[in-house]
Amino acid sequence: MQIQVPLFVFLITFPLITFGLNQEGLYLQRLKDSLSGPEEVFSTWSEHDPTPCNWTGITCNDPSVVAVNLSGASLSGPFPSFICHLTSLESLSLSNNLINSSLPHSISECRSLKYLDLSQNLIGGTIPETISHLPYLSYLDLSGCYFTGNIPASFGRFRQLETLILTENILTGKLPAVLGNVTSLKRLELAYNPFAPSHFLPELGNLTNLETLWLSMCNLVGSIPQSIEKLSHLTNFDVSNNGLIGSIPSAILQLNSIVQVELYNNSLTGVLPAGWSNLTKLRRLDVSTNKLNGTIPDELCELPLESLNLFENQFEGLFPESIAKSPNLYELKLFSNRFSGSLPSELGKNSALQYLDVSYNKFSGRIPESLCEMGALEDLIGIYNLFSGSIPDSLGNCRSLLRVRFRANELFGEVPTEFWSLPRVYLLDLFGNAFSGNISHMISGAKNLSNLQISRNKFSGVIPSEIGKLKSLVEFSASHNELRGELPDTLVNLGQLGTLDLSSNELSGEIPSGIHTMKQLSELNLANNGFSGEIPEEIGTLPVLNYLDLSGNYFSGEIPLSLQSLKLNKLNLSNNRLSGTIPAVFDKDVYRESFLGNPGLCQGVTGLCPTKGRGQHEGYLWTLRAIYTVAGFVFLVGIGMFIWKYQKFKKIKKGITMTKWTSFHKLGFSEFEIPDGLDEANVIGNGASGRVYKAVLSNGEAVAVKKLWERTVKDETPYGAVESDKDEFEIEVETLGKIRHKNIVRLWCCCDSGDSKLLVYEYMPNGSLGDLLHSCKAKLLDWPLRFKIALDAAEGLSYLHHDCVPPIVHRDVKSNNILLDDEFGAKISDFGVAKVVKAAIKGGVESMSVIAGSYGYIAPEYAYTLHVNEKSDIYSFGVVILELVTGRRPVGPEFGEKDLATWVRTTLNEKGVDQLLDPNLNSSFKEHICKVLDVGLRCLNHVPANRPSMRRVVTMLQESVPNSVPGMENKNGKLSLHFPKLV
Structure with a gap:
């Protein structure tokens, strides 16, 4: 026995002797093993140390571990619940990682926790109620995750919690009144969650220690309660982007500690209340995008404000001169109101003003000299006002300027020479004034200039050669x-x-040689000048030129045959001195007005040139010919009328009367051929907007004809049905009739007969992506082909968002609206609910009166705020990527009450990516599929601002292609895809 006891002691202590670690170190080693990440994160975690107290990220109160901080370490794996075995652990931070499980109820076993930060992870599921069992917890941050459901009612039991941050999740319940019981709270942040419509809780007035209240985009309705006057310690009050109504309560004026008030983007009414002088610490006030009116109280302008945003209301009258005395003001935005009079003469003199936007008002008088006195001004926007006088010389020294816009004012005089050469300015907009003088040679100093708009002024002199040094210039408009x-x-x-628009000037000479190097030129307008010489052949080599207007000049010679290779939306060569033969592509009546006023162009197009006389000696012969011609004409008209009546009778029997026919392209068929194909045997699709037929024409060409149902666009809002201002026919015609892109379905023509409306598109023989992907033919779609479809669709949407002016939001992106041609090229279709975003007025965001889109594809913020911009389309495109990766529909019984996006997140967190992939896909593509899936998940970010732009999506998809996978190559950044011919 004497020998056995020491041996037993040796055996049980042998692991400690071997590895040197105490028990807490062993628990942390287990954490290390359960999470994957970069090796350097755990480089100091040596198993030979006696304790973990010297390890990176570990803090001890000797000998116990009291803090673990592994934030931003790129760790992935499930939440390490066994970490609660560290009985003295007071602080745990795993923020900004890839933790991808749900949060276990056993978190309540971390009894000593005071600080818990799990923000910016992939943690999903519901928030466990047991968190409230942590008796000492004072800080809880679960923001930027994927938590769903309600805020637990048990949260009302916290007694020491000072910070609660749940922003940027997917919480959908109502705001719980029990939060008013947590009187210890100093910071409450619940912003950017799709909560059910909730009233602003009057119980929050009980949180008398509260310093920050952030409830932006929480679907708040009703009015702001008077109870907020109890929040005497509040410094930051943000309830922006909600549906709040009523007036701004005077209770806000009792918040003596307030520094920032954000009430923008609600539906508040009335005037700004009096009493702002009490808020001596107020630095930022934003009440923009409401329905406020009246004048601005002088006392507001006497505060030491840093930022004042009042735009998009109905304020009127003179703007207080005293605002210029504020010593900290750096941002002043007043656009879209009814202010009149002059801007304060000392504005910018007492503070480092950075942003000034007073657009869409009735301001008059001169532009203040002192705007850039502190040398900080970056944005100077004053479009659509009544400003007069000249640009102050002092602005020529404002080298901080980035954007200058004085469009549509009454400014005159010469632009200061130095103003042309500001090195950081990228947008200079002086359109629609009365400026005179020359464009200065010093413009070469404006190295960053990308957009120069000086049309409709009185600029004279020559265009300086130095303008050719502006390598970043994208638009140069100097017409009229x-x-x-x-x-x-x-x-x-x-x-x-x-864009190069120099129309309606007094320019002369020839078009410079070398224009073929301008590969990005899409619009060339030199109309109404004195240009001469021949039209260069090299214009026909410009790859993206779609607008060419050379009318009203003295161009001579023949029309270059190379112009036939251009894909033009607009061609105008009229009123020149052109001669010879019109090229075959343009030798059609539809182009007749493109060549008028060129006496030398008399071949081909009927009626283009006046008829020449034959001489008096042929008068008798001419008379006979005229008689026979008239008789023949009458006879033919009679036959034609009979045929027309008969055809009209047939069309009426079919319910089609061909009136108001409009074509958007050169057509090789007659409109009267279309109704013959509208037979029930030719139906290839039915949708909410109408029925689609395949019509085979006399020339053998097939087209798709959509016959719209007799109704206007109606959609359901949370408050019932609402009818839009335009029907789907008008919207689709206006949208597709003016855009051209290889990934946008082509609208050939349309017919509106009053009682029937037809849209004729190019026929897409492989139907829609949705029909093909969710049918027995899905096996035909291997991964390279699916990826090609995703990339094509992304490029089409990118064109709508970034290349159309103004941008177009589709609002119904889904797999059924992605059509496939004979080579499986993808094209975006169905623009019946598309919306042109008036970015110049609305800042790129519009509030819709209806919800458009399809269930499973609708972005969460669109569904509960009705605010639409391109980010809504990006979310929908993310769902399409999930369809391509998983092969599943966006909604289905297998998801229960969830949709595909939620199911993917949950499955990815709990089971891994292998459980998501469509079994029809070859596993050899798994690495690339995961990259594309990541792009899709980025598009599905529940915070709209965090979704990538479609232009960025295209780039990410292109960059995702591996270097050596059969059918897919990415060599030196150049994308190449090879596909087998499918049948």
């Missing part, structure tokens, strides 16, 4: 001025130029 002389040869150096 008095510019003269020749175009500088250096103009062809502008390789990024997309």
